[in-house]
Amino acid sequence: MLEFAEAAHHGRKTFFVEVILPLAIAKNYTYRVPFEMNGAVEVGKRVVVQFGKSKLYTAIIDKITETPPEKYEAKYILEVLDDRPVVTQTQLQFWKWMAEYYMCNDGEVMNAALPTALKLASETKITLNREFLADKSGLNDREFLIVEALDLQPELTVSDIAKLLGQKTVMPILKLLFEKSIINISEEVSERYKPRMRTFLTLNPVYQNQDQLKELFGLLEKRAPKQADAVLAYMKLSRHQKAVSKNELIEESGAGSSSINSLIEKEVFIAKEKNVSRLHIEDEGLFDIFELSAQQQEALNSIRQQFEQKDVVLLHGVTSSGKTQVYIRLMEEALAAGKQVLYLLPEIALTTHVIERLRQYFGTSIGVYHSRFNDNERVEVWQKVLNGEYRVVLGARSAVFLPFQELGLIIIDEEHEVSYKQFDPAPRYNARDAAIFLANKHNGKVLLGSATPAFETYYNARSHKYGLAEMTERFGGTELPLIEVISIAEETKKKTIQSHFTSVLMLDVQQALANKEQVILFQNRRGYAPLLLCKVCAYTPKCINCDVSLTFHKHSGKLHCHYCGYKEDSPTICPACGSTHLEYKGFGTEKIEDELSLLLPSARIARMDLDTTRSRNSLQTILNDLEEKKIDVLVGTQMVAKGLDFADVTVIGIINADSMLKFPDYRANERSFQLLAQVSGRAGRRGKQGKVVIQTYDVNHRVIKQVIENNYRDLYFTEMEERKNFSYPPFFRVINLDIKHKDPEILYNQAAYLAAELRKHFGERVIGPETPLVSRIRNYYIKSIMLKFEKDGVSVNKVKTTIRDVITQFQTTKLSKGSIIQPDVDPY
DNA sequence: AGCACGCCGACT
DNA sequence: GTCGGCGTGCTC
Numbered sequence: 001m002l003e004f005a006e007a008a009h010h011g012r013k014t015f016f017v018e019v020i021l022p023l024a025i026a027k028n029y030t031y032r033v034p035f036e037m038n039g040a041v042e043v044g045k046r047v048v049v050q051f052g053k054s055k056l057y058t059a060i061i062d063k064i065t066e067t068p069p070e071k072y073e074a075k076y077i078l079e080v081l082d083d084r085p086v087v088t089q090t091q092l093q094f095w096k097w098m099a100e101y102y103m104c105n106d107g108e109v110m111n112a113a114l115p116t117a118l119k120l121a122s123e124t125k126i127t128l129n130r131e132f133l134a135d136k137s138g139l140n141d142r143e144f145l146i147v148e149a150l151d152l153q154p155e156l157t158v159s160d161i162a163k164l165l166g167q168k169t170v171m172p173i174l175k176l177l178f179e180k181s182i183i184n185i186s187e188e189v190s191e192r193y194k195p196r197m198r199t200f201l202t203l204n205p206v207y208q209n210q211d212q213l214k215e216l217f218g219l220l221e222k223r224a225p226k227q228a229d230a231v232l233a234y235m236k237l238s239r240h241q242k243a244v245s246k247n248e249l250i251e252e253s254g255a256g257s258s259s260i261n262s263l264i265e266k267e268v269f270i271a272k273e274k275n276v277s278r279l280h281i282e283d284e285g286l287f288d289i290f291e292l293s294a295q296q297q298e299a300l301n302s303i304r305q306q307f308e309q310k311d312v313v314l315l316h317g318v319t320s321s322g323k324t325q326v327y328i329r330l331m332e333e334a335l336a337a338g339k340q341v342l343y344l345l346p347e348i349a350l351t352t353h354v355i356e357r358l359r360q361y362f363g364t365s366i367g368v369y370h371s372r373f374n375d376n377e378r379v380e381v382w383q384k385v386l387n388g389e390y391r392v393v394l395g396a397r398s399a400v401f402l403p404f405q406e407l408g409l410i411i412i413d414e415e416h417e418v419s420y421k422q423f424d425p426a427p428r429y430n431a432r433d434a435a436i437f438l439a440n441k442h443n444g445k446v447l448l449g450s451a452t453p454a455f456e457t458y459y460n461a462r463s464h465k466y467g468l469a470e471m472t473e474r475f476g477g478t479e480l481p482l483i484e485v486i487s488i489a490e491e492t493k494k495k496t497i498q499s500h501f502t503s504v505l506m507l508d509v510q511q512a513l514a515n516k517e518q519v520i521l522f523q524n525r526r527g528y529a530p531l532l533l534c535k536v537c538a539y540t541p542k543c544i545n546c547d548v549s550l551t552f553h554k555h556s557g558k559l560h561c562h563y564c565g566y567k568e569d570s571p572t573i574c575p576a577c578g579s580t581h582l583e584y585k586g587f588g589t590e591k592i593e594d595e596l597s598l599l600l601p602s603a604r605i606a607r608m609d610l611d612t613t614r615s616r617n618s619l620q621t622i623l624n625d626l627e628e629k630k631i632d633v634l635v636g637t638q639m640v641a642k643g644l645d646f647a648d649v650t651v652i653g654i655i656n657a658d659s660m661l662k663f664p665d666y667r668a669n670e671r672s673f674q675l676l677a678q679v680s681g682r683a684g685r686r687g688k689q690g691k692v693v694i695q696t697y698d699v700n701h702r703v704i705k706q707v708i709e710n711n712y713r714d715l716y717f718t719e720m721e722e723r724k725n726f727s728y729p730p731f732f733r734v735i736n737l738d739i740k741h742k743d744p745e746i747l748y749n750q751a752a753y754l755a756a757e758l759r760k761h762f763g764e765r766v767i768g769p770e771t772p773l774v775s776r777i778r779n780y781y782i783k784s785i786m787l788k789f790e791k792d793g794v795s796v797n798k799v800k801t802t803i804r805d806v807i808t809q810f811q812t813t814k815l816s817k818g819s820i821i822q823p824d825v826d827p828y
Numbered sequence: 829a830g831c832a833c834g835c836c837g838a839c840t
Numbered sequence: 841g842t843c844g845g846c847g848t849g850c851t852c
Contacts, residue, residue, distance in 0.1 A: 019852090023829050029852040052830060054852045074852055107829090121829090158830095169844055171831070 013066060016074060017041055019059035020095070021051055022119050023107045024426070026738045028062055032074040044085025044092065046118065047077045050191065056122035056189050060087055085387065086118060088403050090441050092535060097437055104426035112427055113401035115378035117193035126156045126174065127184045139182075142173055147182065193379045199246040201260075201269040203234060210289045216268065227263055230255040241708060246271070265297035266509045277380055292325055300326050303447060304333075306467030312436055312446040314415070314461040317471030318480060319451045319681030326471075327411050328361055330447060331392060335362075339408020339444065340391055344431060346417040347396040356393060361390045369395035369402060371777070397422065397431030400438055410435045415448035415457055416674065432457075452677045481652070481683035481690035483708050487699045488656070500587060500593040505653045505693045506599070509633065513603055516689075517650040518626065518632045521592060522679050524660050526609040526637050527551035527560060528591045529584035532570065539576035541568070553611070554590050592655055593635045600633070608636035641678035650690045652683040655694035661703055 015033040031049050033041050041047070046058050058081065068074070095109040111119075130149040135145055142165055149156060149164055162170050177183045206214045220228035223309075233253030237244045246260060263269045292300060299315060303326070306313045317323045331341045345354065347370060355368055367381045367390035384390045386403040393399055397420050412432050414421075420431040432448070439446045448457055448466070461468040472478060486504050491497040498506065512519050531540050531549040541550045543561035550559035550568070558567045573580050593607045606612075606622055613619040625631045629648065634640065660675055676694070684690020695703060 016852095021829090021851095023851095025829080025851080027852095031852060049852085053832085055851095057829090069852070125832095167844070168846095172844095279841060406833065 012038065014068070015041060016065050016068060017047065017061045018063040018065070019047060019049060019075060020062050020106045020110050021049075021057055021059045021096055022114070022121070023051075023057070024105050026105060028106060028787065029059075030065075030069050030074050031059075031077045032068075033064075034076050037077065037080050040080040040084055041077075044089065045085040046081040046086060048079040048081065048120075049077050050075055054122075054124070054187050056187055058119045058121065060092075060114075062092060062106075086382070086403070087114075088386075088405070089541075091403055094401075094438055094441060096426050098434060099202075100431055101437075102427045103431050104428070108426040112398065112422070112425070112429075115375055115382055117195075117375035117379045118382070120189050122189045123184050123189040124158050125188050126150070126161065127154060127156070127186070129181050129184050132173055132182045135749070136229050143153060143177060143182075146173070146177065150183070156712070195275040196277070196376075197273050200243045200272050200274050201234065201246060201249060201744070202243075202272070203231075203238070204267055204270055205267070224259065224262075226255040226259040227268075229253045230260055230296065231268065232264060243274075262363060283467045290325060292329065292819075293475060295323065295471050295473055296318075296475075299471050300329055302469040303330065303467070306446045306469065306725055310467040311440060312465075313467035313469060314453055314457055314462075315447055315449045315469050316453055316458070316461070317449065317451060318474060320474050320478065321451075321471040322475035323413070323449045324357075325693040327413070327447065328358075330409060331362070331411070334408035334444075335391055337408055337516070339406050340385075340388075340404050341393070342399060342402075342404065342410045342435070343394045344399060344410065344412045344420070344435060345390065345394065346394065346414050349414065355463075358392070358394055367393045367395075369393055369399040371396060371398070397429075400431050400434050404438075404442065407439060407444045409444055410439045410446045411449065413449045414444065415450045416452055416454040418482075419423065451681055452674045474793045478684060479689040481680055481692045483680060483692045483694065485696060485699050485704055485708070488697050489693050498599060500592060500655055500695075501596070501599065501653075502693075502695055504709070505695060508651045509554065509600070509653065510690055510695055512651045513600070513632055515650075516629075516648075518629065518631065518648050518651055519651045519653065520640055520682060521633060521635045521653045521654040521655055522637075522640060523587070523589050523592050523635065524637055524675070525551075525586070525588040526590070526611055527562070527588040528554040528594070530586040530588060531584075532559065533583050533585050534574040534579055535581035535583055537574060537577040538577035539574050541571070541575070551588065552584055554594065555611075583657040587655075589635050589637060595818055596633065596635065603632045604630065605633045605635065606631045608634055608639055610637070610639075613639065638675055638679075641675060641682070649682055650688055652679055652692045654679060654692070654694045654696075657694050657701070657704060658698055661698065661701055676703065680707060 003755050012035050014035075015038055016030050017033055018028045018030050022302050029049075029051065031047070041061060041064055043061050043063050043064060046054055047061060047367050049059050051057050051059075055557050056078070089111070095106060095113060098104075098109045099106045126146075128147065136147060139147060145164060146156075146161060149161075156164075157291070158170060158174070161174065164166060165173075174183065174185065178185055198663045209217060214229070217228060218229065230249060230253040233249055233255070234244055237248060237252055244789055246257070248259060249255075249260060260269070264271045289756070299317070303313050303315065315326065317324055327343070331343070334341050351442055359366055367384055369378065369381050373381070379391075381390070382402060385393060386405075388405055393402055393404075395402070412435055415432055422429055422431075436446050438444075450457070453461070457466070460466045484504065488497065488502065491502045491504075496503040501509075529552045532552055533540055541559055542548060543550055543566050548561065550560075550561055550566075552570055556567070557570060559570050571582065574582060589607050589609045590611075597603070606625065608619075608622050613622065622631070622634070626634060654676070657676065680692040682690075683692050694707075696704065
């Protein structure tokens with residue numbers, strides 16, 4: 001109280017700041033601002049605060065108040081790190097929304113958003129006390145070990161010591177050593193971001209006078225020829241560039257660093273330290289003028305028109321219909337209006353190729369942001385976006401966190417890609433959905449682009465929540481691939497099938513090879529055979545952890561579990577009955593590759609699946625070989641569908657579509673469709689029509705029919721319509737605690753799966769969450785209601801609640817098997 | 829996230 | 841007994 005009186009006396013106010021700490025804690029904390037920092041605090045700036053007993057963290061100021069907290073004494077902030085905010089108000093609102101929407105803490109969002117180099121945290125360092133006179137007697141084993149280690153290495157962290165001792169609890173031991181004055185414990189903070197500094201030189205203006213210059217040369221030539229060279233080199237360089245750096249001069253003149261230093265000492269050169277960018281960008285300035293095709297122009301007009309009423313438009317364009325040019329036009333328009341543009345791509349598509357292509361149009365105003373950038377580079381991009389130097393940002397999902405000033409347009413290419421979703425640490429966000437919110441905050445527009453839109457996106461577009469523009473023809477007149485569906489059953493009956501290849505497929509493959517074209521064979525299973533079966537007793541080896549049948553891998557000769565990675569040797573006699581009649585059932589990519597090489601001995605065949613791409617560069621090697629046509633036939637799993645541009649692939653064979661049509665969950669049709677459509681879309685490039693051969697037992701399957709018609713409409717709508725008429729019950733009982741997951745979207749999927757399973761047993765009485773619009777789940781009604789088990793049977797109760805209520809209750813009240821969840825809302 | 833505190837099982 | 845693991849609660 002005295003302090004307040006004093007403050008009033010001095011006419012100074014006492015401020016408090018609420019800060020976001022980069023930790024997974026539920027609330028934000030209040031710190032007191034020392035008077036001398038009153039002028040420095042501002043929302044969005046970073047401050048250093050002590051949190052807990054000793055740790056220091058970088059926190060972001062979220063609010064400034066004058067009300068002192070009632071229940072505790074606030075600590076002081078220790079330092080204000082920034083001259084101007086590094087996080088904008090809009091970003092803070094965005095963070096709050098994300099924490100709310102994806103059910104995590106502000107601190108977790110901050111962690112994901114801010115480049116690590118902007119977050120400094122202290123680390124506890126252990127050093128040997130100088131006063132300690134190496135008298136190691138009287139130390140116990142562990143203490144001795146620690147002191148020994150500190151003799152070798154002057155500084156250790158707490159976790160180093162935990163590792164050293166092989167135990168988790170080390171604090172008590174360290175404390176004891178500290179009390180005996182043997183060690184020091186200190187907290188160290190270091191700034192991680194270091195701007196790259198270069199020394200730039202200018203010639204002392206005295207030497208603009210020719211006579212003075214001549215005199216200088218005369219002097220130098222005799223006594224210091226290297227220095228004369230340096231001055232000469234400077235004259236040469238400065239003719240073409242404004243600033244000459246010390247490094248350049250060293251290189252150009254052949255003079256050493258010492259010669260140049262003495263020139264600086266003699267004040268011939270004037271040195272200046274300057275901050276230079278790590279992001280080497282050359283303005284290529286190659287304004288590549290292009291004209292839109294009629295179809296592109298039409299799509300562009302339609303998008304523009306729809307943006308007048310709608311904030312989000314889906315551009316549904318078949319593979320290679322030339323969506324990029326449409327994006328570029330829209331981007332140019334947004335830039336012309338003085339706005340910034342964000343162009344999101346899945347990580348895998350962020351290749352130098354794409355980046356170069358866009359740089360041709362947007363030059364140095366384009367920034368790139370993705371996970372391969374190191375910390376310092378990320379900070380530089382961050383700052384350039386903040387100060388408006390970058391007008392266009394090309395980035396992977398984390399680019400939604402950049403500090404945009406005025407975002408006019410967000411383009412989300414390949415909008416259906418699952419890599420837009422972050423799964424592991426929280427925030428478990430989907431960059432596509434987050435971007436839509438972000439654009440809205442900036443009053444900007446969003447264009448979603450895809451050849452195979454996500455279910456929910458397409459639904460939103462068709463129900464007029466989003467606009468919709470379509471491009472159905474390939475750019476440059478290449479026709480869509482011809483799709484042929486072949487009945488495996490029929491060919492088996494006619495005995496025209498060889499191994500797993502129908503005569504139709506074989507003919508197309510041979511034809512392609514004869515034309516020096518390439519082929520992709522798609523088989524949605526890796527390994528050689530997905531199960532081993534004893535013909536006598538029907539025994540099948542199963543994983544000891546997961547209880548799924550083990551897949552045989554020929555290259556290792558072992559049985560593998562595809563869930564947990566467990567391996568065991570493949571038995572030659574049945575472990576159950578001793579019979580030798582063991583048979584491999586089913587087939588995977590390995591077997592396809594094997595048998596094809598027998599049928600086509602001269603073809604160069606490669607395989608692309610998890611097994612062949614596990615090591616670091618192997619994926620790139622395969623892609624390069626394909627590009628350079630060192631591969632004729634590529635056998636692969638769904639990896640081959642991932643937005644990669646293949647050179648001369650004209651034939652795509654889908655070995656067995658049935659395995660793709662039987663995904664075990666309720667999103668089956670969507671996934672099958674997308675996969676089939678994506679794989680098919682790869683056929684035919686460079687002006688040549690491709691062909692897709694789908695081998696199946698189920699030639700009339702509705703998904704296959706949809707793929708042939710390239711038609712999302714009916715499929716999506718029938719799926720949706722089937723899921724509408726449910727009624728709502730008053731409570732439900734948790735019967736399975738497996739419906740528990742940190743990720744709200746996964747939790748929802750599991751609930752749906754569980755409901756579907758229960759429905760098999762209890763029929764219509766189980767009503768499950770079934771809508772596939774997973775991205776909007778939080779506010780959807782869970783129509784599912786678990787069962788109340790009774791001795792004499794089952795009775796079903798109903799509830800109306802949202803997934804959010806369920807998760808909240810999972811998090812707050814500790815639910816156990818049999819607990820009853822009461823919804824907040826009145827169900828009737 | 830760290831760190832302290834308290835409970836509980838397995839060792840000298 | 842006592843040490844260390846582990847669950848729980850708190851940090852402005």
